[in-house]
Amino acid sequence: MRTMHAWRAMSGIVLRELYRFVRQRERFFSALVRPLVWLFIFAAGFRSTLGVAITPPYETYIAYEVYITPGLLGMIQLFNGMQSSLSMVYDREMGSMKTLLVSPLPRWFLLTSKLMGGVMVSLLQCYVFLGVAWLYDVQAPWAGYLLVLPALILSGMMLGALGLLLSSFIEQLENFAGVMNFVIFPMFFLSTALYPLWKLQESSPLLTILARYNPFSQAVELVRFALYGQFNLPACVYTSVALAVFLGVAIIGYNPSRGMMQKKGSRL
Amino acid sequence: MPARGLTAALALFSLLSGGTPAAADTLYVTLEKDNALAVVDGAAGKLVKTAKIGKRPRGIVLSRDGQQLYVATSDDDVIQIIDADSLRKVGTLPSGDDPETFAMDPEGKFLYVSNEDDNLVTVIDIAKRAKVKSIPVGVEPEGIAVSPDGQWVASTSETTNMVHWIDRAKLDVVDNTLVDPRPRAASFTADSKQLWVTSEIAGVLLILDVATRQVIKRIGFKIPGVTAEKIQPVGIRIDPHRRYGYVALGPANRVAVIDAAKLEVVDYLLVGQRVWNLEFSPDYTRLYTTNGVSNDISLIELPEHRVTKSVAVGNYPWGVVARP
Numbered sequence: 001m002r003t004m005h006a007w008r009a010m011s012g013i014v015l016r017e018l019y020r021f022v023r024q025r026e027r028f029f030s031a032l033v034r035p036l037v038w039l040f041i042f043a044a045g046f047r048s049t050l051g052v053a054i055t056p057p058y059e060t061y062i063a064y065e066v067y068i069t070p071g072l073l074g075m076i077q078l079f080n081g082m083q084s085s086l087s088m089v090y091d092r093e094m095g096s097m098k099t100l101l102v103s104p105l106p107r108w109f110l111l112t113s114k115l116m117g118g119v120m121v122s123l124l125q126c127y128v129f130l131g132v133a134w135l136y137d138v139q140a141p142w143a144g145y146l147l148v149l150p151a152l153i154l155s156g157m158m159l160g161a162l163g164l165l166l167s168s169f170i171e172q173l174e175n176f177a178g179v180m181n182f183v184i185f186p187m188f189f190l191s192t193a194l195y196p197l198w199k200l201q202e203s204s205p206l207l208t209i210l211a212r213y214n215p216f217s218q219a220v221e222l223v224r225f226a227l228y229g230q231f232n233l234p235a236c237v238y239t240s241v242a243l244a245v246f247l248g249v250a251i252i253g254y255n256p257s258r259g260m261m262q263k264k265g266s267r268l
Numbered sequence: 269m270p271a272r273g274l275t276a277a278l279a280l281f282s283l284l285s286g287g288t289p290a291a292a293d294t295l296y297v298t299l300e301k302d303n304a305l306a307v308v309d310g311a312a313g314k315l316v317k318t319a320k321i322g323k324r325p326r327g328i329v330l331s332r333d334g335q336q337l338y339v340a341t342s343d344d345d346v347i348q349i350i351d352a353d354s355l356r357k358v359g360t361l362p363s364g365d366d367p368e369t370f371a372m373d374p375e376g377k378f379l380y381v382s383n384e385d386d387n388l389v390t391v392i393d394i395a396k397r398a399k400v401k402s403i404p405v406g407v408e409p410e411g412i413a414v415s416p417d418g419q420w421v422a423s424t425s426e427t428t429n430m431v432h433w434i435d436r437a438k439l440d441v442v443d444n445t446l447v448d449p450r451p452r453a454a455s456f457t458a459d460s461k462q463l464w465v466t467s468e469i470a471g472v473l474l475i476l477d478v479a480t481r482q483v484i485k486r487i488g489f490k491i492p493g494v495t496a497e498k499i500q501p502v503g504i505r506i507d508p509h510r511r512y513g514y515v516a517l518g519p520a521n522r523v524a525v526i527d528a529a530k531l532e533v534v535d536y537l538l539v540g541q542r543v544w545n546l547e548f549s550p551d552y553t554r555l556y557t558t559n560g561v562s563n564d565i566s567l568i569e570l571p572e573h574r575v576t577k578s579v580a581v582g583n584y585p586w587g588v589v590a591r592p
């Protein structure tokens with residue numbers, strides 16, 4: 001694998017994802033509307049419910065909108081990760097994945113490039129969302145908007161890798177509804193995206209444990225701390241490990257000789 | 269080249285993280301329930317130490333030279349004189365019963381104390397540590413302020429619902445203005461042309477013209493998601509250039525920012541629970557709030573109006589002063 005060759009292939013795959021996203025205007029708006037509905041409507045209804053504990057990285061009292069903004073960034077990336085997995089299933093059903101996988105480059109590299117493409121799309125969505133939130137008076141320190149970039153890349157890769165992993169198991173597009181019910185909703189609601197752990201602890205210790213070890217929570221906390229100029233090492237380690245596991249299993253899943261592809265190889 | 273790149277990156281980071289730091293100051297916060305005084309590093313937003321003083325400390329004023337603190341210890345029925353460096357008590361002033369709020373004249377020679385139970389304003393000569401006069405005012409006097417030009421002492425009485433105008437030369441009430449229910453705090457603008465008074469029950473800020481001693485504007489507050497009965501305006505601070513005034517809104521947990529020229533509310537800042545009193549840092553780059561129920565103080569950066577930190581200080585923080 002020559003570097004130039006690899007670079008050309010990766011930029012080709014990433015650009016294809018970006019073009020596809022930008023050209024599908026309705027997808028762009030729906031991706032943006034979803035978190036904005038949560039920010040403008042859901043958060044308005046729960047404005048005074050957060051209570052009075054100050055939890056890091058915050059150093060003072062915050063409005064609920066401020067609290068859920070990093071969670072909504074996570075939501076964007078979670079949906080984007082799942083959307084990529086949907087597009088993988090679509091590509092496979094339509095046969096266009098063949099074109100990609102017959103390339104002489106290693107399969108792990110192609111899958112990682114595909115993952116990077118999804119992450120770039122999610123970054124675009126996240127920054128547009130942060131811009132709208134800024135106009136809505138949900139403002140982080142200026143440095144936070146720069147420092148959150150690496151955190152968003154890592155969390156986006158982890159959630160994208162989860163999508164890749166799921167796509168290696170899904171046989172048909174119709175099964176994607178199951179992903180909504182069994183992956184997206186539990187992951188999102190059982191996390192620190194909408195409520196801090198101490199609030200969850202008041203109602204259920206079991207849910208607190210599940211939320212604490214949910215990789216989505218760790219990704220959200222990594223993003224939350226970075227947005228306020230702080231580095232959350234445990235969340236970073238946890239998210240990186242989750243990324244390695246999800247990506248590793250996804251690569252195995254896409255290996256024709258070993259993984260799930262063997263079972264559904266005929267459609268590739 | 270790499271060194272230049274690094275310097276540029278550092279410069280960019282410093283620009284992004286908020287520019288030059290503000291001057292240091294020391295805050296003294298009275299803790300009503302702990303019978304203590306908390307000392308806080310204002311710039312760092314860190315509690316430095318806590319010292320026991322008298323019973324139920326509330327009102328606090330810094331001497332003009334910054335060397336002494338005057339603290340009303342309500343259940344001791346005195347105003348204590350405390351050395352600001354050592355935090356040792358160096359004397360007491362005869363305040364009358366149950367002193368709570370008091371104000372100092374521009375020269376720093378006299379204190380004017382509201383005696384809530386006796387319906388009096390007590391005038392104290394600080395140097396002589398003696399009472400000069402007791403002036404009868406309305407029922408339950410609470411808020412008190414001395415005009416920066418030294419002409420007036422304004423006292424608000426919570427039950428009579430009046431502002432009593434005391435002529436400082438005569439030390440007598442020369443006029444009264446009827447205001448909205450339960451007037452709590454009073455503050456003059458730096459040019460002594462306006463008096464701002466908060467009415468706790470009506471939930472409004474009243475602007476009085478000093479020349480005519482009439483109410484010229486009534487400013488109400490409306491916060492999305494907060495019920496009207498929670499909006500109970502108390503402490504006031506107005507910047508010396510009269511650009512902005514700030515009003516603590518009690519259980520609404522907000523500080524209202526008022527455009528002091530247009531006399532309109534321009535923003536609400538979320539702080540701790542039951543925000544009561546306010547104070548500027550000596551360089552006016554920060555505003556501090558005492559939050560009685562959440563037991564902390566909040567730091568607000570000016571002129572950005574950004575709440576940056578809330579610092580736990582002890583039980584029932586009441587009054588606050590800042591020393592350079």
